[in-house]
Amino acid sequence: GGTRLPxxxxxxxxxxVDQIIETLRDCKIIKESDVMQLCKxxxxxxxxxxxxxxxxxxxxxxxxxxGQFYDLLELFEVGGQVPEVNYVFMGDFVDRGYYSxxxxxxxxxxxxxxxxxxxLIRGNHESRQITQVYGFYDECLKKYGNTSVWKACVDxxxxxxLSAVVDNSVLCVHGGLSPSLDTIDNIQDLNxxxxxxxxxxxxxxxxxxxxxxxxxxxxxxxxxxxxxxxDIADQFLYAxxxxxxxxxxxxxxxxxxxxxxxxxxTVWSAPNYCYRCGNVAAIMTINTAGELDFTVYDPRPSHLRxxxxxxxxxxxxxxxxxxxLSEKRARLVAVPLGGPAARAGDARExxxxxxxxxxxxxxxxxxxSLDLLTQQxxxxxxxxxxxxxxxxxxxxxxxxxxxxxxxxxLPRFLRIARR
Numbered sequence: 106g107g108t109r110l111p112x113x114x115x116x117x118x119x120x121x122v123d124q125i126i127e128t129l130r131d132c133k134i135i136k137e138s139d140v141m142q143l144c145k146x147x148x149x150x151x152x153x154x155x156x157x158x159x160x161x162x163x164x165x166x167x168x169x170x171x172g173q174f175y176d177l178l179e180l181f182e183v184g185g186q187v188p189e190v191n192y193v194f195m196g197d198f199v200d201r202g203y204y205s206x207x208x209x210x211x212x213x214x215x216x217x218x219x220x221x222x223x224x225l226i227r228g229n230h231e232s233r234q235i236t237q238v239y240g241f242y243d244e245c246l247k248k249y250g251n252t253s254v255w256k257a258c259v260d261x262x263x264x265x266x267l268s269a270v271v272d273n274s275v276l277c278v279h280g281g282l283s284p285s286l287d288t289i290d291n292i293q294d295l296n297x298x299x300x301x302x303x304x305x306x307x308x309x310x311x312x313x314x315x316x317x318x319x320x321x322x323x324x325x326x327x328x329x330x331x332x333x334x335x336d337i338a339d340q341f342l343y344a345x346x347x348x349x350x351x352x353x354x355x356x357x358x359x360x361x362x363x364x365x366x367x368x369x370x371t372v373w374s375a376p377n378y379c380y381r382c383g384n385v386a387a388i389m390t391i392n393t394a395g396e397l398d399f400t401v402y403d404p405r406p407s408h409l410r411x412x413x414x415x416x417x418x419x420x421x422x423x424x425x426x427x428x429x430l431s432e433k434r435a436r437l438v439a440v441p442l443g444g445p446a447a448r449a450g451d452a453r454e455x456x457x458x459x460x461x462x463x464x465x466x467x468x469x470x471x472x473x474s475l476d477l478l479t480q481q482x483x484x485x486x487x488x489x490x491x492x493x494x495x496x497x498x499x500x501x502x503x504x505x506x507x508x509x510x511x512x513x514x515l516p517r518f519l520r521i522a523r524r
Contacts, residue, residue: 141199144213150217160191170352201240312330322337
């Protein structure tokens with residue numbers, strides 16, 4: 106085992122953490138009062154950790170989970186149960202899957218019960234803004250009838266560490282590196298107890314991606330963070346005496362994928378992502394000798410899982426469906442490239458095919474409703490995610506670059522008018 110807190114926390118009406126874990130393992134929600142106590146205790150535990158949490162060997166590193174609760178159970182079956190195994194989860198516990206509530210609360214309860222055996226790193230989906238778009242907010246509202254549980258959970262998000270270092274050799278982070286962060290000490294100096302900013306080093310840690318085809322830094326098609334080449338990874342590892350960067354954030358069809366001649370590895374732990382991508386998942390184990398081993402696994406067998414009732418309409422963030430022609434006028438967005446002087450009329454639905462570039466996507470990065478961008482050419486929207494992505498897409502379009510729909514995932518279609 107490892108260090109663990111008493112099963113029953115002290116105080117009047119104290120919760121029984123072991124009972125909470127057993128209830129959640131059965132994919133049943135716990136009482137709202139227990140959620141509040143669990144989140145309160147979790148914040149007390151998490152806030153004591155540094156931005157870069159130090160983890161001893163052996164350790165098992167886990168990528169995105171995205172609310173796929175039964176696949177998390179499968180992960181524990183193949184990788185070992187807590188507290189026998191020391192786990193490092195690299196974020197994105199919620200959104201898109203059916204059971205974000207049960208998934209996050211189970212991991213949180215395990216963290217409270219065995220704080221030295223579970224490390225929870227913040228991902229880009231551990232955010233108030235993102236969870237209001239991609240499912241966690243709606244799921245909390247549906248299962249508890251109010252927003253109190255969601256509010257309690259997102260307050261916990263603010264306390265999650267930003268990264269971890271395993272055995273002083275492997276940096277674990279959700280997304281990637283930042284041009285503002287040269288050293289581990291730079292990460293330690295950040296103020297993490299906040300909603301992730303739309304720009305800056307904290308944002309970059311959650312949003313950046315590696316790119317084998319570039320040197321240095323590049324603009325990310327995600328609209329947040331950066332892409333970085335092998336030279337950047339090599340410099341960071343050398344400067345900090347590290348050997349490897351482990352991260353998640355990007356679907357890897359084989360469960361894991363090396364970059365930069367094995368200086369960086371992406372670990373993906375949501376098999377058959379969104380219940381339709383057909384990928385396998387993986388976890389990465391680092392043994393006491395510092396050797397890496399990947400365990401690849403499939404989704405949990407169908408007879409050991411259940412599916413929610415789909416009598417209600419499936420949310421747009423979860424399942425893409427072609428937009429009927431009658432709805433396109435209200436839902437398609439045209440972004441003129443003529444700058445501030447461009448007339449709002451240039452963004453009209455009637456622009457011909459030759460004037461537009463259509464970007465289809467199977468899943469989402471932005472809110473489904475982008476009506477606020479349709480009223481004029483590019484309305485100044487302070488630092489909203491929509492405005493940041495729109496500006497970066499405009500830059501890419503002006504440079505004549507083709508925006509890869511595998512990298513830029515948008516709701517339905519985004520029309521970029523060409524002049």
